Amino acid sequence: MGSKTENDDQMESLSFYEDTENLKKLCNFLLSGEGPSLREALLMEKRVLYLKGEKLVNFLFEPKKGTKWPKTLPRFKSRQEAIVVCKEMCKLQFILRCEKQGKGELGMMRNRDFDESGYFTWVYQGDKTVSHLMTAALVVGFFCCVCFQMWPTFLRVFVWYLAVSLLLFIFALVGSRAFLFLCVWIIGFDLWFLPNLFDEQLGFYDSFKPIISCERTRPGQFPYRIGVGVAFFSFCYWAITQPSEFDGFVTAQGDFVKDLYAGTLLSDMSQEDKENIDKPKMQSLEDLLKDLDSSENEDMRKEKEVDEEGELDSLLDNLIDEEEDIDEDEE
Template identity: 35%
Template sequence: MSDEVIAEQPSKELMGVAAYLYSPNKSGLRAREGVLNGRRVQFFKGKSALNALTRPEDGKAPRVSSREEAVEWAQELLDFQLIVRCDRNTGDTRQLSINPMQNFEEDAYFAWLYEGSQLMVILGGIGVVAVVLAGVMFPLWPSVLRNGTWYLSMLALGLLGLLFATAIVRLILYLITMVAAPQGLWIFPNLFEDVGFFESFVPLYAWEAPKDSTQAAGGASAAAATHIAAASEKKTE
């Protein structure tokens, strides 16, 4: 690897190739997790990377005309240290070690040093800092904002308490109706179901069908079906 290559910055096209391969949703390149010098990394086989680069044109893949051109792109990823060639240890295949020969081969393994776009990480860090600063500077907020925040927090706590109270009341009512009647009555039967917010409160109540009657009905239906089948066989004979 020459000093001129190291001094240069990776081209926009090369960074596009790296971003494409790094994203399994786009390239289909499924990397595995390993440990390289005590650090968790994602690694893949060279052949899989070439297959991802030479996939049929789908609008997401970079334009690579041949497998030889894909090898050239992969070698550039190595030259700019976006990936590194590594070997898998015999005893523990997750343990990796750097191969002194940093050339690209299909049957070799390569670990990612490229970490993808840092935009979301930066935005997340800015958001955390902003929330912390806002909490620290709460006494300096205008009285209108402080009062509004207090009312909103009380409203959230009130809604949370109402949810717990509703859950307790509906359970007590269900237990009472199970003893007093053959069926249990549920208030808001869809409250904890995987439905939308408004669907959780519809219907207002519902009776739970007894399991015994359901099983009996199923048994009666099965018996009726068996009887009909037997009668049909007799007619056929």
């Protein structure tokens, strides 16, 4: 009787997941935070989530401790039952079999059957409500950015300060990572704080793992470490022996940051030009009238010069004629 009851339970759970809607509920649970851990990779230049088939079967049969299994979904009584449901997900193309081609890269496979030793990417996207809301928020944010000139002054100042602060934080983070690496690299170790921070093949959370990595430097770098060490300690010696110059350097950096926050780095540009930097360059009516008057005055001046030159020429001609007449009379 016990065996018959177990078989009935197994058949009941399998018949439950034969319904596509119930299978979608299971997929929504697997893609939630309670599901198995997933990794990110690139498949045909598209970022996807994937996991190994064995890991999926193990989670369906024996979920990890603390997992809150939905009460509306029946539990799996055996691994074979979980494998049957995984095959059904492959058949409906909720998951797609692929193969590893390198670090963070996957490739397509002709064999689409489920196998515990294979890797599978999630094709099923689940409920699109959150995705649609995020798309709408992106469109609204784009229009808000386009209408930046219409924002109230306090909001524009806040966004400016926030952007400058974020930029300075990124530069400070990159500079501190490089400085920490340089100090430790001189003594023979490669120490990186957040080593995967700029790895484009990793997801957001994986970019912050591990926090610190430390390895010995490769052989053959000793001369370079000596040269960099001499240059570094020479700079430190200069900063100690020339405090006035170093203080001036620090003061200049502080003034630069103040000008950056105040938006006065381009001090040679007038305030009117800054406000009208995006406006088309069109002359006002007053400027046009001034240009017209100046052009008329220029024409009159030129005509006056021509008339004066003509009078001078006529005077010279008269003088020449008078001299000729005087010469004739004397003869």
